[in-house]
Amino acid sequence: DAGVTQTPRHEVAEKGQTIILKCEPVSGHNDLFWYRQTKIQGLELLSYFRSKSLMEDGGAFKDRFKAEMLNSSFSTLKIQPTEPKDSAVYLCASSFGTGVYEQYFGPGTRLTVL
Amino acid sequence: SQWGEENLQALSIQEGEDVTMNCSYKTYTTVVHWYRQDSGRGPALIILIRSNEREKRSGRLRATLDTSSQSSSLSITAAQCEDTAVYFCATGYQNFYFGKGTSLTVIP
Numbered sequence: 402d403a404g405v406t407q408t409p410r411h412e413v414a415e416k417g418q419t420i421i422l423k424c425e426p427v428s429g430h431n432d433l434f435w436y437r438q439t440k441i442q443g444l445e446l447l448s449y450f451r452s453k454s455l456m457e458d459g460g461a462f463k464d465r466f467k468a469e470m471l472n473s474s475f476s477t478l479k480i481q482p483t484e485p486k487d488s489a490v491y492l493c494a495s496s497f498g499t500g501v502y503e504q505y506f507g508p509g510t511r512l513t514v515l
Numbered sequence: 516s517q518w519g520e521e522n523l524q525a526l527s528i529q530e531g532e533d534v535t536m537n538c539s540y541k542t543y544t545t546v547v548h549w550y551r552q553d554s555g556r557g558p559a560l561i562i563l564i565r566s567n568e569r570e571k572r573s574g575r576l577r578a579t580l581d582t583s584s585q586s587s588s589l590s591i592t593a594a595q596c597e598d599t600a601v602y603f604c605a606t607g608y609q610n611f612y613f614g615k616g617t618s619l620t621v622i623p
Binding site for chain 2: 503
């Protein structure tokens, strides 16, 4: 079974650029999550989708971060415009949304903003 | 913040030793998940414990949950080098709150 796929694995951007990160969840999962991970803040929720509907958009991340779920098997996270403080690992996770609610994580995209 | 601790904790132990990691949480929950993250990979669930269990074991792992003190612990018995990772606790159902994590290094 394929796990969660994320592309690219590494991204380097200049300040002010627009970048798009991609995620393919586990087939059959209903929930999809985007997180930002840093050593200082840990895992911070950016967006949460249930059956393609946006359930939570991460409050403080609203202005420059936009996640979309175009279909049940593909999601994007757009950061526009990027700032150096956005340098972090961006993780995508999916879940069945029932039972134990285990989240399956992708390997992440490491973003560096210069 | 959902969690009591604010910083990533770091522990370093010798191979063969036992280790316990703790976390406390602020919001009522009936289940705590423990995830492990290896370098360069996403977190993966290793054990979860529900409020009616108090203690749960899986191999060398042991998790406890005390809902009265809103705390949970993860113990590893006879740690091995391959246990080196960051360990997170998480509460919630559809939408998790993750703690900052404990970075465990097991030295051969």
